[in-house]
Amino acid sequence: MHDVLSIAKLLCLMGEKALWQPRQEWARNIKPGVTLDFRLGRGAKTYHLARDKDHVIVLGVKCLADQLNSRRTACKWLSAKEITKRKYFRGQLLPAELLVHILCHEFAHFVQVLLGRRYKGSVHNKEFYEILDRVHKRGHADHLLKQFRMACERQNISLTFKARPDGHQRFMVGDRVISRVKSGFVQGIVAKVESAQVTIEAEVNGNYGYFAVEPRFLEQDKGQHRHEIEGYF
Ligand SMILES: [Zn+2]
Numbered sequence: 003m004h005d006v007l008s009i010a011k012l013l014c015l016m017g018e019k020a021l022w023q024p025r026q027e028w029a030r031n032i033k034p035g036v037t038l039d040f041r042l043g044r045g046a047k048t049y050h051l052a053r054d055k056d057h058v059i060v061l062g063v064k065c066l067a068d069q070l071n072s073r074r075t076a077c078k079w080l081s082a083k084e085i086t087k088r089k090y091f092r093g094q095l096l097p098a099e100l101l102v103h104i105l106c107h108e109f110a111h112f113v114q115v116l117l118g119r120r121y122k123g124s125v126h127n128k129e130f131y132e133i134l135d136r137v138h139k140r141g142h143a144d145h146l147l148k149q150f151r152m153a154c155e156r157q158n159i160s161l162t163f164k165a166r167p168d169g170h171q172r173f174m175v176g177d178r179v180i181s182r183v184k185s186g187f188v189q190g191i192v193a194k195v196e197s198a199q200v201t202i203e204a205e206v207n208g209n210y211g212y213f214a215v216e217p218r219f220l221e222q223d224k225g226q227h228r229h230e231i232e233g234y235f
Contacts, residue, residue, distance in 0.1 A: 014040035039092040050111035069100040072165040
């Protein structure tokens with residue numbers, strides 16, 4: 003079951019513990035007494051707001067729900083466009099990546115304002131993307147993603163899109179999949195979907211490349227064969 007409220011709570015907690023707390027001292031050296039709160043908003047609006055030294059990041063429940071519903075609903079948001087365009091999380095548009103990126107995006111606004119790099123009429127400016135790129139390139143975003151996935155697993159929260167087409171269309175570009183091969187299982191990411199075959203990007207015996215697979219040999223990777231795969235690699 004999707005639980006958007008549990009997810010929102012987790013994201014707020016991660017923002018507080020993994021983003022804000024380790025940087026509190028650094029931030030207060032720049033602006034003494036600065037505070038940052040993470041809150042869940044009732045609508046779609048997701049934003050960062052600053053009133054002098056008090057900052058707040060609001061995650062709109064409808065925005066989070068869009069990231070969980072389908073890739074189409076997620077793509078209405080700037081965050082999905084950023085992941086694709088700037089190759090964040092290897093360009094993967096999946097609920098966990100989308101949700102964690104939203105948190106990173108809003109935190110980057112906080113840093114942007116703190117450093118005085120948000121100007122009137124210039125919100126998503128070059129300076130903003132320098133900060134956001136750093137959040138990803140330095141591995142902070144990947145670390146958050148890992149933490150988020152683990153926390154969701156512990157709480158039994160599903161991280162797959164709710165709306166999913168039938169037939170061979172059940173696979174979408176960016177899905178994590180598993181293909182059964184003679185010697186075990188291969189993990190991959192869907193790169194292309196055609197009616198008769200699905201092309202996956204995978205590592206097989208140390209060789210990285212693209213492989214065409216019939217959809218019937220593929221299944222969604224939800225960690226169900228994790229132990230066998232670990233044995234295989
Ligand atoms: Zn923004």
